[in-house]
Amino acid sequence: MEVHTRHTPTFGVARIVLAEGEAVQAPAKAIMASSFGVSVSRPVRGEPTVLTAPSGGGWVDLAPETPGDVYPLGFDGRSGWCVSTVPESRVLARPASIRRDATWPGLQHLFGGDHGFLEHYGGAGSLVLSAKGPVDLLNLEGGEMVTVRPAFLVAYPDTIQVRLRAVDPAGPQSVRTGQGLALDFAGPGTVLIQARR
Template sequence: MQVRTRHTPAFGVARLVLAPGEAVQAESTAMLATSYGVHVEARGRGRGKLRPAVFTAPPEGGWVDVAPALPGEVHALDLDGTAAWCVRGGSWLAVASTLRSDSQWPGFQALFGAERGFLEHVSGHGTIVLACCGALDIVVLAAGELITVDPAHLLAYTDTTQSRLRAVDPSAAQSVRTGEGLLLDFAGPGTLLTQTRTPRTMAAWLGR
């Protein structure tokens, strides 16, 4: 799968160019259009409000255009089979069939305990297309460098990055499923992808 983006940074669209017979999983409501002959198979309901579908190219190949519901960039994250990423659930638009997602990755036990948190572990060889609310920032941490991030602004980080989850106010409500009331501390080396806006604030602004 090749990914070609356009209309960034404000209103990003990703064109997923598929080889003959190649399949890709994408959020069905994010689809704008496909080339003629692309087969669409609904996969029921995914995590949260996601409604994934599998798009399969015909013998001559094809393409699928996807875009996020809210304004912002789209970012193609290429995995080479050696490095894996922790990705915020619900932030992806499309994922190659050669990638694996595991929300129960053992590395999350230190963050979430026995509960299912707001992150998924993605590994393998291929491309995942992320929806960024607002603009994308790429933060590269040197060894021993520290940073604190609001989970609502986090898109993804390399799974070798050290991370710690803590409460903003121990007496206030917190949720490991959404990240509400929590902060994430990271220690390098590693790479983080963050977004300058959050879906909640952007949706509220658009609804004014």
Template sequence: MRVQTRHTPAFGVARVLLDPGESVQAAPDTLLASRFGVTEAPAGRGGVRAGKVAATVYTAPADGGWLDFAPLRPGDVYPLDLGGGTGWSVHRDAVLVRPSSVRHDAGWAPLQQLFGADSGFLEHYSGTGPLVLAAPGPVDAFELGQGELVTVRPDYLLAYPDSVQCRLRALDPGGSQSLRTGEGLAVDFAGPGTVLVQARNRRLSSA
């Protein structure tokens, strides 16, 4: 699988190029166009979900194919290349396209420790290949050295690798907080590693 992007960062579109028989998952409402002959089928139980819409599996024909995907709201598209050695925690509303070679690790222990029994605003992915992310604004990055610290608000957080340490805390212990949306919370990160953020507030951009 290869990814080409265009119209970024304001109205990004991701063209996914597939080898013969290769497949990807995405929400059906995000498919803009595809080469004739690409087949589709509902994802099995436990497949990636985009918002409240179950994912569809798209498979290339015997001679390969392509598909164009566009986020439901304006913004950037960003292919996050997973190399197999390190997993990534990603905002639960950010995944646009997932290749079959990348796993969604439901119940990943460090996120369970971070959020407890609640369903938080992050999901974990591992494997190899480009996981295509959608962001409501241009994607930016904090390159953290060993022990370097940064604090990010959840509404702007896009993704970070397993090499980065993180801590979730309340901005105001007496105020309202939501583990699902990140409202009222902050995330402290310690390097080494890269923390990806978006330049627009995700929650307000979707209002």
């Protein structure tokens, strides 16, 4: 799978180039166009659509519902990434070589037994993310710290140190939406944020 982006960072579109028989998952509403012969199926109601290339390969153009950037996030097969779901999933395209791990221990450590505003992914290949506004990379040196509000978070590697805390312990908080919470990161590592919310 190859990813080519255009019209970024304001109205990003991702062209996913697939080899023969290769498949990718994407939200049905994001499918803008495809080469002739790409098959479209939805295996289970509520799950993303699966797009499969015909003999000779093909391509699919995907556009998020809201204006902003599209960002191909490379996975090396050794470490994973935590991706924000606030206010909705940021995953625009996911190949079969990248899996979502709902029981990853790092998320259980952050949220306890509750389902929070992050999803963990691992594997190899490119996970295409959507963001509101341009994606900024905060490159942290060893020991450097930064605080990020959940509404602006796009993703971070699972190798970086992170702590979830209340902005105001007396104020309202929600691990599902990130309301009233902040994430403290300690380098080394890179945190992806979006320039709009």
